[in-house]
Amino acid sequence: MATPAAASDSRSYGIPEAVGVQLAAARAAHTGIDWKACPADWGFEAPIQCGWVKVPLDYTKPFGKTIDIAVDRIGSTGTPQERQGALIYNPGGPGGSGMRFPRRVTTKSPLWVNTSKAYDFVGFDPRGVGHSAPISCIDPQEFVKVPKADPVPDSVADKNAQRKLAAEYADGCKERSGEMLPQMTTPNTARDLDVIRAALGEKKLNYLGVSYGTYLGGVYATLFPTHVRRMIVDSVVNPDQDNIWYEANLGQDVAFQGRWNDWQDWVAKNDAVFHIGDTRAKVQAQYETLRAKAKANPIGGLVGPAELIGFFQSAPYYDSSWVPVAQTFSAYLAGNTQALVDAIAPDMADTKANATAENGNAVYTAVECADAKWPTSWAKWDRDNTALHQKYPFLTWSNAWMNLPCATWRAKQSTPIEVGAKRGLPPVLIVQSERDAATPYEGAVSMHKRLAGSRLITEQNAGSHGVTSLVNPCINTRVDTYLLTGKVDAKDVTCGPHATPVAPVPAAAKSLAKTPASDLPALEELPAVR
Incomplete structure (x- = not known):
């Protein structure tokens, strides 16, 4: 038998x-x-x-x-x-x-x-992650290479360039991990x-x-x-x-803007510590100035607008990031450019960390693309995200490009189950x-x-x-x-709420401008949640 x-x-x-x-x-x-x-x-x-x-x-x-x-x-x-x-x-x-x-x-x-x-x-x-039959969509060193293009498009040409990158990423998933893709469902x-x-x-x-x-x-x-x-x-x-999952990501754009505003209000309240701006509008203006400078000439040759969004979005995610993100921004404004570069730019020599980052992004994409049928019409993506960006500009276009490979996904897409x-x-x-x-x-x-x-x-x-x-x-x-x-x-x-993050005393914050970058407070290790 x-x-x-x-x-x-x-x-x-x-x-x-x-x-x-x-x-x-x-x-x-x-x-x-x-x-x-x-x-x-x-x-x-x-x-x-x-x-x-x-x-x-x-x-x-x-x-x-x-x-x-x-x-x-x-x-x-x-x-x-x-x-x-x-x-x-x-x-x-x-x-x-x-x-x-x-x-x-x-x-x-x-x-x-x-x-x-x-x-x-x-x-x-989970399947596809880390040591469990890991999947990949692009060479890890290419994935982490910076600076990347500004996620916020200025023209149709900018949008078409991002569309091309998203389609190429979807193709890379199929080529490198095709057998796994239909099975990468929740x-x-x-x-x-x-x-x-x-x-x-x-x-x-x-x-x-x-x-x-x-x-x-x-x-x-x-x-x-x-x-x-x-x-x-x-x-x-x-x-x-x-x-699941297209609308979920649009909803994130609205919520991230709200929490970004919360962080800016807190920074403004603690202007005596950080010297970034004493109103939300002033903090936002400083951020926009930083983005513009990074777009015109990437900071340290490595940090452009895309990298800035990736760094600053940890503050809306986690209260534990409020202080270190504000400190790093403050240090930059005080003349410590290297503090910003060290906090944001990847270590290209750390191949293990780079492989982990690429794998995490590949699984994120594979699961969300496999779980549900996504819109295939670029006109819908463009219309929805252009409208959202008008009121909720912090994350909208960055989030759209991250998920756009699902529009040209080359594997089976399921119907979400009724939970x-x-x-x-x-x-x-x-x-x-x-x-x-x-x-x-x-x-x-x-x-x-x-x-x-x-x-x-x-x-x-x-x-x-x-x-x-x-x-x-x-x-x-x-x-x-x-x-x-x-x-x-x-x-x-x-x-009631947990304790609001406490800003350091002004003297300690001011000294950051002279602090070696290696001694700056490090962000906590963040999970791969999106």
């Missing part, structure tokens, strides 16, 4: 994906994970362990080609009686790696001390997540997803509602079918700040309506992305309580 691995192709084709994932999960449960010390070049020290989980490339062909999904873990720190299983994490993207999650234990992050007593912390590289990653659950020996999933990881969580809850034990989704993508679970799903905890730029608040409301029994925690008058990583006792205690006991509040909760 033939073993499943030896089954003929005719037996493995045409199987419903729901059956394919059951077969893959059963195999994984039987095989388990061979945990070992992580490869030295992965950068994860003991006691973190690494391993692999085999999943089908195509779940309709469960006995066909497989790919290996990289996973890592650190064991729970409490007693055997306190242990409640594994907590799996996805940081977003699409294209982000969750492999750093166990580091929250090794670094003794105070927000996760209680949870780590009860759970093994498990991270993974539902397939959710199926991989269920196989990982089985390989861990877990009957039900404990999951924390941030940003895109919330959409992955919503899709998982839809496909496998009875497999969920605890689920937190933090900074939520609107899962409406009509929103929602009415039965069999335990309470899901939804956490969202009101003024989040990357995932506007409406997304949390939509997810809340779709997941029966869920509870929404709103962080009022705040806008940082990734709320569960911030110090806010009103939220932190509820996250702990939910993960440790499964209990949620009887109704939705509104919490």
Whole structure:
């Protein structure tokens, strides 16, 4: 009798994906994970362990080609009686790696001390990411090469040049990663997540997803509602079918402008420290002057308008970037040009980091293009983004060019699934700040309506992305309580904001003009969320 691995192709084709994932999960449960010390070049020290989980490339062909999904873990720190299983994490993207999650234990992050007593912390590289059959669309050194063209077009010729680059990028994805592209969908990653659950020996999933990881969580809850034990989704993508993904990116443009304005107001309030401008209009004028100078003559030969947008958008993303971005800008205005160059320009010699950046962008593009059918009419793209740019100029055109490869995508594009679970799903905890730029608040409301029994925690008058990583006792205690006991509040909760970033004293800020660039405050390592 033939073993499943030896089954003929005719037996493995045409199987419903729901059956394919059951077969893959059963195999994984039987095989388990061979945990070992992580490869030295992965950068994860003991006691973190690494391993692999085999999943089908195509779940309709469960006995066909497989790919290996990289996973890592650190064991729970409490007693055997306190242990409640594994907590799996996805940081977003699409294209982000969750492999750093166990580091929250090794670094003794105070927000996760209680949870780590009860759970093994498990991270993974989603399909196509990092060590999990990584995909690529362009040579990494070409991808990071700067300066790039100004995203804000001045003419039809500028737009046509960007259209050409987007089509070439889509072609590069097909040429370099064609076999993977049709399978780079969020539902397939959710199926991989269920196989990982089985390989861990877990009957039900404990999951924390941030940003895109919330959409992955919503899709998982839809496909496998009875497999969920605890689920937190933090900074939520609107899962409406009509929103995935073209409209989602247009919505980001509006929200980013709002949070950019918040940062400028804060900089203006702290003008005694930063000396950039004492009103939002003055701060914006300084930014426009900087953009114009960089366009006419890239700063240090490396930093043009595109690179400036990539740097400054971290401030609308994360409050933790407010101070370092303002300090770097202040230092530049005080005469320290090198501070700006060092903060923004890539290290062309760091081939590993450059490959990671290119891979993250490739996965972002591949998943969003594969998940949904995108508009193919350039007239629609041009009309929509030209109109948005008039009121929301900060990110609109940059975001459009990033997503335009999906208009000429050379692989299958799916129809997004209808996210929602009415039965069999335990309470899901939804956490969202009101003024989040990357995932506007409406997304949390939509997810809340779709997941029966869920509870929404709103962080009022705040806008940082990734709320569960911030110090806010009103939220932190509820996250702990939910993960440790499964209990949620009887109704939705509104919490006050976490602490606003504190600007340094004026004397310290003034000294930045004379500070060696290598000693400037560094931005925190940002996930690949978009």
